[in-house]
Amino acid sequence: MSSSPTPPSRRRLVGVSTKMYFSFAQTQAYIASVLEHLSRSQDSPPLLDLSQIDIFIVPDHISLVSAIAQLKSRHATPMIPKILPGAQDAFHEDCGAYTGFTSPAVLAEVGCRIVELGHAERRRLLGETDADVARRAAAVVRNGMVPLVCIGERTRGTGRRKSQTSVGAGVDREGSDVEGEAEMIAAAVAECKPQVEAVLAAIADMELNGNNNEDADADVILAYEPVWAIGAPAPAPASHVVGVARGIRELECVRRRGATRTRIVYGGSAGPGLFAKLLNEEGGKYEDKDNGGPGGGSIDGLFLGRFAHDPAQFVRTIREVAEA
Numbered sequence: 001m002s003s004s005p006t007p008p009s010r011r012r013l014v015g016v017s018t019k020m021y022f023s024f025a026q027t028q029a030y031i032a033s034v035l036e037h038l039s040r041s042q043d044s045p046p047l048l049d050l051s052q053i054d055i056f057i058v059p060d061h062i063s064l065v066s067a068i069a070q071l072k073s074r075h076a077t078p079m080i081p082k083i084l085p086g087a088q089d090a091f092h093e094d095c096g097a098y099t100g101f102t103s104p105a106v107l108a109e110v111g112c113r114i115v116e117l118g119h120a121e122r123r124r125l126l127g128e129t130d131a132d133v134a135r136r137a138a139a140v141v142r143n144g145m146v147p148l149v150c151i152g153e154r155t156r157g158t159g160r161r162k163s164q165t166s167v168g169a170g171v172d173r174e175g176s177d178v179e180g181e182a183e184m185i186a187a188a189v190a191e192c193k194p195q196v197e198a199v200l201a202a203i204a205d206m207e208l209n210g211n212n213n214e215d216a217d218a219d220v221i222l223a224y225e226p227v228w229a230i231g232a233p234a235p236a237p238a239s240h241v242v243g244v245a246r247g248i249r250e251l252e253c254v255r256r257r258g259a260t261r262t263r264i265v266y267g268g269s270a271g272p273g274l275f276a277k278l279l280n281e282e283g284g285k286y287e288d289k290d291n292g293g294p295g296g297g298s299i300d301g302l303f304l305g306r307f308a309h310d311p312a313q314f315v316r317t318i319r320e321v322a323e324a
Ligand SMILES: O=C[C@H](O)COP(=O)(O)O
Pocket: 017, 225, 229, 230, 231, 232, 267, 268, 269, 270, 303, 304, 305, 306, 307
């Protein structure tokens, strides 16, 4: 009797953006402190196994080269995991008369590994469109880096959820109207759908045109960040996050990609304690093994902002994602 092979799992990941919160010196001090905390957490048993997860730090553009050097210098240190450096944006052209833009080719040249695209703040302040984000994602892949594409609905939705007024009520499902919640999830997935489709279509087109040497779908990270949960006192409700992530996984453009090639992280006032709540919400109800899931998960990790700007809290969250 032959048993079907176990599908490969998606690697978990956890990262932080410093947005524009830090000075150059503060970014250097932050990274040094994160490395120090990670090193200390490996000093005594029980040792933390970080080999199965990806960790990334996304500083501002000016601090990036220095951050890359800092991270590289510690990679030789035993027990310290590799931390992938990321950028907060890249243009869709590699070079030319594009004053003030950031070249993806130069980012790759200096050792950048992940490029965040289409953050809600850029969509709002700079008018970046799905088409802009899609072209940039293709350029990031073309240059051998991984796009971290921010998607998310702008408003809390019009479902009839009873606890709609309080964002902070997020993780507490008491009093929620399940039908209204389902409507809000469906509305959020519908708003995310064109954002995801545009990006995956642009990457698929680029791959079809032979610009990618890989013989497989490119790795893509979707950062699901409901706009109303960014910069808020608390994250979106776990039930909402998991519901939307499942809806995104069911989109045809996601389903037809390689099983492990699309990872989804949650962002928006995320911090310590959240990942366990998300996994608890998944509760094994969603068997995503066919799609490379780690045995019941639609969410692969977290993308943090403010609540990880304290290095100890970031490392605490890394530990939680690794051990959950
Ligand atoms: O880039 C990260 C996200 O926008 C979340 O930021 P936040 O945790 O400060 O809300």
